[in-house]
């Protein structure tokens with residue numbers, strides 16, 4: 346193939362270029378692509394050209410979706426139902442960019458050893474849940490330094506008043522926390538950078554993160570007006586079912602991984618017997634009827650929400666199946682549904698965690714993400730006037 350086509354293709358391919366280059370040079374590290382190429386037949390070079398075109402067309406026709414998870418603890422059932430599972434489903438329709446927000450984790454002190462384990466488990470659980478490195482870009486936030494660089498530029502285009510209005514910050518202040526870090530305060534500007542650097546169309550997040558996506562939109566609009574159109578203004582996408590799974594021991598609180606050792610939190614890696622115990626001790630009420638009434642029966646409403654979400658259905662559809670049960674029987678049905686959902690993921694997790702798949706996935710993801718992020722950052726730096734000579 347003529348060298349100029351080769352260069353053009355590599356340029357157009359953008360983040361696919363690394364994979365394409367590998368296939369062009371005959372180094373098939375990527376099983377799905379290798380299969381595709383062998384199906385296409387012809388010489389390796391022709392096949393790799395066709396493969397490259399396939400990726401270009403696929404990429405051009407898809408909208409991009411981006412999200413991150415902050416594993417400052419073990420991932421919970423709430424993370425799975427509210428976020429991870431949706432990412433997996435979106436892969437068929439969208440170009441997914443999914444990352445582990447490890448910089449966001451350290452806005453609150455983390456024990457380094459524990460953090461490393463949480464991060465590793467999170468990648469393994471991403472993969473075990475069905476995120477596919479062939480179709481999605483999966484990486485570690487700190488591996489793509491452009492995020493932090495853009496984060497600072499965006500912090501310089503955001504105001505103290507905006508940060509002061511953030512619920513997450515206000516909640517901590519209201520609790521009288523006196524050791525809040527500056528990183529925690531500027532958290533939303535880094536998150537805005539995470540998002541805007543990839544020009545996604547949609548950002549799927551749980552309920553609690555909507556405000557952060559909204560501020561990212563405000564910052565994008567401000568930057569676009571101040572300098573010139575630069576960032577796409579993305580839409581938040583909040584799942585209808587599973588958007589807010591509450592704690593089993595206190596249904597007024599979100600099920601959160603920061604509640605270490607709390608029996609109200611189900612972790613994705615909890616053993617079936619532990620899941621049964623936790624569900625059995627979930628807080629209910631003295632009404633004694635399985636009905637969906639979040640005000641009067643928040644505990645039961647939460648269990649119904651969990652059941653519907655695990656079964657991938659709605660509360661209206663599932664209610665007739667369980668409304669005759671007493672609380673004990675109902676809890677058993679809920680526990681069974683959670684176990685049925687999590688067991689296959691746990692098995693895959695155990696297979697993945699001791700292989701080199703995690704490292705390969707992150708390296709591959711980093712290269713793909715960097716290819717997009719570095720182009721955007723260059724553009725931004727130029728617009729802001731940071732560069733003296735255009736590179």
Ligand code: AMP
Pocket residue numbers: 413414415416423424425426427428429549550551552553554587588589590591599600601602
């Ligand atoms: P976090 O655990 O706060 O980093 O959240 C990671 C993703 O999971 C975000 O999109 C959250 O909104 C979502 N998420 C976390 N906890 C829950 C929960 N209890 N219910 C629903 N979604 C959740």
Ligand code: TRP
Pocket residue numbers: 411412413414415446449535536539540548549550554557
């Ligand atoms: N702040 C998010 C959370 O706590 C994690 C996150 C960081 C994120 N950057 C993001 C989510 C960008 C979506 C898009 O869950």
